[in-house]
Amino acid sequence: MMKSIYLFVLAFSLNGSLLAQVKIGGAPGEPPVASAVLELDGGNNRGLLLPRMRKMDIDAIQNPAEGLTIYATDEQAVYLRKSLVWEKQVPFSLPYNGTYDVQGPVLYIDNSNKFGQALRGIAKDGIGLFGSSSNGSGVYGVSDNIGAGGTFTNVFGGTALVALGKTGLGTSNPAAILHVDATNTNSDAMIINDLSPTLQLQRYGIDKGFIQTSGNDFRLGTNADNGSGSIVMRTKGIDRVRIDSTGKMNIGSGTYSPGMLNVLGGGICIEDGTSPSLKFINGSEPTFSLYQQGGDFVNFHSPTMGFQFSIGNSTFFRLKPGTGAANFTNRIGISMDNPMALLHINGFDSNVEAMRIDDFNPLIQLQNNSVDKAYLQVDGNDMVIATNSINTSGKVILRTNNTDRLFVDNAGNVSIGGTPPPPGYRLAVKGKIAATDFNVVASGSWPDYVFADDYKLRSLEETGAFIKAHKHLPNIPAAAVVEKEGFALGEMQKLMLEKIEELTLYLIEANKSIQSLQKEVEVLKKK
DSSP: OOOOOOOOOOOOOOOTTSOSOEEEESSTTOOOOTTOSEEEEOTTTOOOOOOEEOHHHHHTOSSOOTTOEEEETTTTEEEEEETTEEEEEESOOSOOOSOOOOSSOSSOOOOTTSSSOSSOOOOSSSOSOOOOOSSSOSSOOOOSSSSOSOOOOOTTSSOSOOOOSOEEESOSSOSSSEEEOOTTSSSOSOOOOSSSOEEEEEETTEEEEEEEEETTEEEEEEOTTOSSOOEEEEETTEEEEEEOTTSOEEESSSOOOSSSEEEOSSOOOOOOSSOOEEEEEETTEEEEEEEEETTEEEEEEOTTOOEEEEETTEEEEEEEEEEOSSSEEEEEEESOSSOSSSEEEOOTTSSSOSOOOOSSSOEEEEEETTEEEEEEEEETTEEEEEEOTTOSSOOEEEEETTEEEEEEOTTOOEEESSOOOOTTOSEEESSOOOOSOOOOOOOSOOGGGGGSTTOOOOOHHHHHHHHHHHSSOTTSOOHHHHHHHOOOHHHHHHHHHHHHHHHHHHHHHHHHHHHHHHHHHHHHHHO
C-alpha cells in the first residue's frame, strides 16, 4: 500500500526573541534536526491532529491561504488548498502532477481483499488513466482471480484506450503495434463480441478491407469505397486464390479471369461421400449438372435446356432436347446445331470422316428393346453385316430408294428382287441376270452316256409318237411345269445336251442312209 506523508508547516507568530528552530516532543534537551524549522516528535503513541470541520464549513472559509490543510469530518478526508480550489488528499486523489523518484511503482494500490477496483480513473473529456514509462510499464494491472487486470470504458462511444507505440497483450516484449501472445494461457488469443463484430483494416486512415460476422455469416471482404481491391489468399508467399472487384475468382497463380471461376495450373476435384455434384444454375432452375450417384457418373439437363460444346464459333457437340410420342428424348448433334435424330453427325464442316471406330474387331451392335438383334463388324480383314445368334428369325436386307432389294434369310438363302428361293434353292432372282460368264458346277452324270454302246436311243417313230402324245420332248419338262416351278439351269443344260447328242446320233444314222441312197443312185445312172 502506497503511503503518502504530508508535512504540514504550521506558521507560528513568534517574536524575534525565539530560536530559529523549534522541536516539540521527544527527549528533553534533544535538538531538532538541522534541516527543519519545526520538528514534531510524538514518540510511539502520539501524532499531529489537523483542524477538523465539515466539508461545508471548509468551503465557507473566507480567502483561505494556499497550502491550508483541514480534515473533513463528514467525508473522512484531508483537503489541501491548492490553486484556489480545495483538493482532496486522502484517500488518494487525482490528478497528481509531480515526480516520484523510486525504484518501483510510483502508485501502488492493493485491493486484493475487496471486490472493487484497485484504481479507477474518470474523465469527462480528457483521459481517465494515463501512464508513461521510458523503460518499464506506464500502467500495470494484475488480477489474481476472476477480475480484470485493467478495464477501460467510454460509455458514450468515445475512445476507451489509446496506446501510442507497440502494445503487448500477453507479452512484455511486443514485436508489432499490437502483439497478442496467448501461448501461456488456456484461452483464445482474442474474442470480439458485438452484434456484427468487425475487424476493420485501413490504409492511411481509409477503409480497405474487413473481417466480420454478420448474423450467422462470416465475411472477409473489401470495403465499398475500395473499387479496385481484390481478396487474395497466399501460401509460401505466392498468390493462390484471388477474387477481384467484379467477383471473378482465380484459383492458381496468375491473373487470367475470363469467367467467374478460373482454375489455372490444375484441375477441379469434387469429393463427397454421397453424391458429389457440379451444378450450373440460371435463376432458380439448374440448367446443367454433373454428379456421381453411387458408382455411376450422371449428367443432368433440364427439359428446356441443351448442352453444347464449341471451340471458337464452331459447334462440335450438341445435346438438344426434343419431344417424342410419349416422353422427352435427348438428341445429340456432333458438329451441328439442330440434330434431327438421337445421334446426328455432320461431316461437311470438316476434312475428316464423320465417324471412325478403331479396335481389334470394331463392332457396332444394334438392339431392339435392349435385345441384341444385328451388328456391323470388321472381323480380321472382312466386313461383316450380320444378325445375332439369338435372332433366329431375322434376315439381312439391303434396301435402296426405301425398297427391299436383297434378302439373306436365317438359313442363308439369298433373294434378289423380292422373290424367295424355292425349297432346296440358295438363290432366287426376280428379273434378268447379265453376266460375262457363268459357271455351273456339274452334279450327277454328264450326258456323254448317250454315246455309250448300251444306250437305247429311241427311234424317230417312237420320238414322234411321244411328242404327239405329250407335246414335248422326252425327259424335257412340260411348259406348264416350267411356268409353275421353273427349272434348274444346270439340270436343263444336261437335258438339252442329251437331246443334242441324241440328235447327233440321228444325224449320223440319217447320213449313213443318205450315202447308201447316193451309191444306189449312181449305179442306176450308170445303167
